[in-house]
Amino acid sequence: MPKERTVETVIDHIDRNRDRYVRELIELVKIPSISSSSKHRLDVRRCAEYLQHELERIGVRKTRLFETDGHPVVYAEWTENAGAPTVLIYGHYDVQPVDPLDQWVTPPFEPDVRNGRLYGRGSVDDKGQVFAHLKAVEAWLQQTGTLPLNLKFLFEGEEEIGSANLDGFLRDNAALVRSDCVVVSDTPMLARGLPSICYGLRGLAYLQVDVRACASDLHSGSFGGVIGNPLHALVHILDQLKDQSGRIRVPGFYDKVLPLESDERAALAALPFVEQQVLTDTGAQALLGEEGYTTLERLWARPTLDLNGIWGGFIEEGAKTVIPATAHAKLSMRLVPEQDPAVISTAAASYLRSLAPAWATVDVQVLHGGQSWYDPHTDPTFDLAAAALCKGFGVERIAYIREGGSIPFVRTIADATHRPCLLIGFGLPDECAHAPNEWLDLDNYHKGIRSSAYLYDELSQLPTLG
């Protein structure tokens, strides 16, 4: 059968099995694989085992769970096409926490289909995207008994908590992950109907600040006026993190930031990006940001600092007159080339501690970090991926984008392999990743499966490492 005909047979199969693919994804999303929560440790493992079993079921028979100091790595390979190139597919099976739970319309781990959307924690980030590849592989193997190239699969369980053990895994298993190209599906498309390849990710430095002033909570009537209140110290310290214009005041924060080149600024400006859409998607009243940069530049190519959580004292219904003993905050910085997360974390921790009043103790913990990543996307591999996306989605063009989020693995594998990383995600910007009511557009899920099937065909043209 001619090659073109073969691909179309696979695509036909995918189109006929659309509903089954949704039902099967629902089973995966049901597993509460929250990597940050020690009480979900066994659920995370169960999710890894579920994926391992799925890989074997669809015909990828060489599979293994690699233990780490944290959650296991699911590794698998199908390498029966001698002489063909080898592609490594990366995704993650862990998910974000679910609070605030009361804002979910349906429970986060009871996936629910409404209006062509699958609601559930991890539906888009990243279980739906992982499954898009598994379904494409399944279709190839069911229809043709083979794949047009060799595939390796690496699904980690710690992406949402900074991939702390992945570097060690990659170091210990360098030969295993050796490949001609890496494919990552964990990024959004710029807009509906516009499949996108992402060529830049921000890095991350995540800290927790703990302020302590006295031994236990005190009555604010009996002690108010003479005892330092850690909540006041905390809000004062946190308010020193940025100046009035939003500029981050951590000493040295901007020192290593690479400026944007004018040709990239022009390319970003040409993207069909609608600012109003961000307001609609978020319900925000206005867009803000750093003077002298566009919204996309602020999101993709400029570093930021956000408080992610704050707590202390009495936070229940009613009125309790207490001076608490402690106050706490979590904050993270999104970093860009060439900011180093370790250097930035150290600088931020020192700065935070330097703001402590004499009567309070300020402790700073570094919770996690990750490097930013940037690829000039000039390698011809990008053109092959673009062609697959156009066919998979039935469109004429794709967008080259960057992403404000962080996937620490990408930088690690790119540095290790010196091969292109294709960040091809099938999510939409408003699918509430990390927020209540996360959802996956089921039409994009289907087109993602189609695109993956085309992608394997296109990438079979890659030169091999030899």
Place this chain on the structure above:
Amino acid sequence: MPKERTVETVIDHIDRNRDRYVRELIELVKIPSISSSSKHRLDVRRCAEYLQHELERIGVRKTRLFETDGHPVVYAEWTENAGAPTVLIYGHYDVQPVDPLDQWVTPPFEPDVRNGRLYGRGSVDDKGQVFAHLKAVEAWLQQTGTLPLNLKFLFEGEEEIGSANLDGFLRDNAALVRSDCVVVSDTPMLARGLPSICYGLRGLAYLQVDVRACASDLHSGSFGGVIGNPLHALVHILDQLKDQSGRIRVPGFYDKVLPLESDERAALAALPFVEQQVLTDTGAQALLGEEGYTTLERLWARPTLDLNGIWGGFIEEGAKTVIPATAHAKLSMRLVPEQDPAVISTAAASYLRSLAPAWATVDVQVLHGGQSWYDPHTDPTFDLAAAALCKGFGVERIAYIREGGSIPFVRTIADATHRPCLLIGFGLPDECAHAPNEWLDLDNYHKGIRSSAYLYDELSQLPTLG
């Protein structure tokens, strides 16, 4: 039997029943009568009914629960001593919330005796002090079959939430509470072995601030840099509440504050108050406060503002990269004569709202308030009370003190009756009222019962309203 002999018989009885009084108090402290929590509504009622039953059991047979829009008022009277003066005893049977629960050594509603202390929520504030009166009354009635004066009892269930319904109750039942003197036992002694009469209380204005910036929580990678973060707005707003020196920046806040008179300043300076003890009791590293005032002046006669709680975003274990939709804080101001809680609340709410950035909504709710109170303590009733305390505690002198906390009832009843209010409390400053591991010194509990028994005898000399 000579009068002096009669009192000593009652005191002997009290000394012989010391252990039983502790066992009986434990039953009262077991009831989780948290007035601020709607889920404890029935427990609060159960506590009121328990007190009503106790009053009847000890021989105060005219009792009644008065319904209010909130929790019931327990009212009782023993008025069988025609021609003798009538004293109204006020206390409260509701308690503060118990969080942070994990800091309690033993559960808050499973009272535990350790080293002569009774640990449990409400043990000192205010169940132990209410029970000191009930046990003194019981002893008088058991030993003599009568009381040396007439007593009325008013125990409310909303003191910890601002006594919102007490004003209405007092207005509707003015004749019921008519009395020659009011006794309140809900304040601490200045120090162990130094019984104290309190002649001033601070008022209170308690607010909640809610900041909202977008419709739901957002991924800080996908939106960080262009979407306003309500946590940043909140810490900025809250940090504007005081200047560097701690002076409160709410416009007009200090306008009505009465300055301290020089003779009162001298009296306060002469009190045997040890600053080091505050550091020991609280574990604080230093005492702070308003320039130009002593620690006692700051605590008792100057207004303050304290954040009582703050929350927003991700506050669990681990690291979640979220820009939350909302951020919240609770704060309260302690007020002094002649600051009005309603005026101050309005000014603070306006000021907080005025600090809102254009991209966020700041809502302020007034949760509760209460007037301050001050009595120059020149009425001879104070001398009678001082004599009773000296005999009850076996000491030569007492202290006249003020108190940093708030008991809204006192101002209300003082304004209504134009009679002296005796604030005679048996707590110690370090008994963790409002905090985890609240405790009551059982020796003071016993001396409080003795003092109450002496007090009824002393106050029988009061002139009656006639």
